[in-house]
Amino acid sequence: MNKKYRGRKWYAYAVAGCIAVAFYVLLTHFGAVTQGIATFIGYFKVVLMGCVLAYIMNPLAKMFYYKVFKWVKKEGLRWTISIAITVIIVILVIGFLLGTLIPQLMDSLMMLVNNSDMYLASLQGLLESWGLGDSIDLDKLMSSSGAIAQRVQAYINENANTVVNTTTAAGKGILSWVIAFILSVYMLAAKDRLKGGINHLLSTLVPKKYFNRMLKFFSRCDQILVSYIVSSLLDSLIVGVVNAVFMSLMGMQYVGLISVIVALTNLIPTFGPIIGGAIGAFILVLVKPWHALAFFVFTLVLQFVDGYIIKPKLFGSSLGVSGLLILISVLVCGNIAGVVGILLSIPLAAILNFVYVDVTLPYLEKRAAKREAAEAKSKAS
Numbered sequence: 001m002n003k004k005y006r007g008r009k010w011y012a013y014a015v016a017g018c019i020a021v022a023f024y025v026l027l028t029h030f031g032a033v034t035q036g037i038a039t040f041i042g043y044f045k046v047v048l049m050g051c052v053l054a055y056i057m058n059p060l061a062k063m064f065y066y067k068v069f070k071w072v073k074k075e076g077l078r079w080t081i082s083i084a085i086t087v088i089i090v091i092l093v094i095g096f097l098l099g100t101l102i103p104q105l106m107d108s109l110m111m112l113v114n115n116s117d118m119y120l121a122s123l124q125g126l127l128e129s130w131g132l133g134d135s136i137d138l139d140k141l142m143s144s145s146g147a148i149a150q151r152v153q154a155y156i157n158e159n160a161n162t163v164v165n166t167t168t169a170a171g172k173g174i175l176s177w178v179i180a181f182i183l184s185v186y187m188l189a190a191k192d193r194l195k196g197g198i199n200h201l202l203s204t205l206v207p208k209k210y211f212n213r214m215l216k217f218f219s220r221c222d223q224i225l226v227s228y229i230v231s232s233l234l235d236s237l238i239v240g241v242v243n244a245v246f247m248s249l250m251g252m253q254y255v256g257l258i259s260v261i262v263a264l265t266n267l268i269p270t271f272g273p274i275i276g277g278a279i280g281a282f283i284l285v286l287v288k289p290w291h292a293l294a295f296f297v298f299t300l301v302l303q304f305v306d307g308y309i310i311k312p313k314l315f316g317s318s319l320g321v322s323g324l325l326i327l328i329s330v331l332v333c334g335n336i337a338g339v340v341g342i343l344l345s346i347p348l349a350a351i352l353n354f355v356y357v358d359v360t361l362p363y364l365e366k367r368a369a370k371r372e373a374a375e376a377k378s379k380a381s
Helices: 002-006 009-028 030-042 045-068 075-114 116-129 139-145 148-158 160-189 191-205 208-249 255-265 272-287 289-315 323-343 345-380
Strands: none
Touching (some): 030 045, 045 208, 191 208, 208 289, 208 345, 255 272, 323 345
């Protein structure tokens, strides 16, 4: 049917008109379209979460498979053992975080709330020493800060429904992650079958020469993404541990709280270390201002060492992205997808750089060479 009308004059105009109408509808109803897409994706939210967890755990399982348990002859048994060890390690890490860090964080937060009067008085004295005591009045805030715990309790009593709904949503979120974790284990166990099935489907849909190129492209993207995830987690762990050691040696308070904040914000490209350092310095300036100054100076030194020594060693040449492209990617991806977009901005920038350098440029150069050869041939004839 398409062949019957494709050669007629009005066919191209009709197709262009349909595309223009569809584009206009998309722009005028963009919010509804995105909401519909988000709702549809939400049905597969747990499955997607399981895929993400499986993808993150896969490098660790592969390390056990190829390096630790290579003496096991049966490949199926070796992969099962590797998955089991990976799951045990992940559960132990999560248990350590929940059993050790969370109570320490709660104690630090409670101590911060209970000592708020003393910290505000210290801050008032610091402002007065800087000559800012008259312009910034903390008396009102100090007089009301002693009842923070009471006000929190009163807020909970007055907004019981909101608290219950929030708690229920948090419980559902935790249950979703538990189900996703279980699902990720099944995905890892069936990885070869899933991968083989997808490759078989693509090979029937895509011509062979393009299929091989597609496999190479996705393999390179996978290498970039895995390298970034593993290196970022190791880098944040190193930064958090070094920060905790420094604060402990200096006798600073809130070691666990600030070190966890520094490690987590270090995962955010470009702006993360600034945010973590600012939060840590603000907490410490309420306790001892010179601790905040020492922490701030140490954060600058640590980020310098991290940026020029630790990260290049961890990431190697797998990214090779300019700072300008990273900054643009962070801003654009952050506006599009929020925190998730910011976290994925660097690997996306690396993939775009790889597509431009290794795919687009060679293709354009090849076309230009063919065009020049054709022009030279036409001139010669």
